[in-house]
Amino acid sequence: MAVGTIQKSVFTDIANAIRVQNGGTGTYLPSEMAAAVLALDGTQAETPFQAVAATGTGVISDSVFDAIADAIRAQNGLAETYKPSEMAPAILALSWDTGVKIRALLLSDGTLEFNYRDGRSSSVPGAVILKAWEVDPAGYASAGARPWDDDKLSVTRAVIDEDMESSALASAAYLFHGCENLVEVEGFGHLVTPTNMNQMFVSCASLETIWANSFYGSVESGTLMFSGCRRLVGERGYVPEQSDDHLNLHFESTGVLTHPDGSEDERAWFRCYLYGDGELVLTAATEPEAGRELVSSGRLCANARYNSVGYQPWYDRHHDVEAVGIAPDMAT
Structure with missing residues (x-):
């Protein structure tokens, strides 16, 4: 474990930055700073205490700074590296996504999660959010208009959370268009509000399963919905034709959906x-x-x-x- 000499003022700056963000008056040992950064959520308790910069130097382990840098990255979702002198500005630059809105979250395990709630959070156990985008409730007129389009090849799984039923998402057209490495979609039955699913899964060549407990959607159009879904199989063994559409969103002999409990999954x-x-x-x-x-x-x-x-x-x-x-x- 490497140790080094550092100006004490660096820790004063980091502690002050933490207090600016949480509105606190507490003091922090260097070993407590990473946890304090991770605890930041955009809420402020009161007027923050700002300490006068300490003088002199001290000896500290590199692991302390590594932990603080990891905490900053966990909060901002970036892959940046930080010198000790850059950590306080990075903490001050943290911002939080608040308010009730539809969000798309890219998680570290390749999951693209959609939810509708107050604040940025995931329902996936152990999730690490790498990126997050606000989803336009009106939907998108092209695949390139989606804010996650540049990251589509990183997606291996999609999760539609239950709160999406209250989202008023009008269109799911192009939602997963070109997600070539997407293997499965969970919670599809929660997409009850979209009326348009045109080209939703175009070129999802790795897609095998669309999981849903039930589906009572409001879909009126699903042109070329499954075009290029060469490996998609419904629970009865049905593989969609290139021209199939929203009328195949069911569990029968020509359906593409599968119950997640496996009770009716006939696939081998x-x-x-x-x-x-x-x-x-x-x-x-x-x-x-x-x-x-x-x-x-x-x-x-x-x-x-x-x-x-x-x-x-x-x-x-x-x-x-x-x-x-x-x-x-x-x-x-």
């Missing part, structure tokens, strides 16, 4: 592993073979009828396939 999945020696193995095993170089993997639904080119998880590496092995467990 198997894995596809492409190894470095060119062998493609189809198997029920959920893990690849130990000791073999894995170059591509994914899964397919055994009882689905896929209907487009490129649905295979190994499609981008199909020229590397030299042999196909079907494991004995595929018989069951």
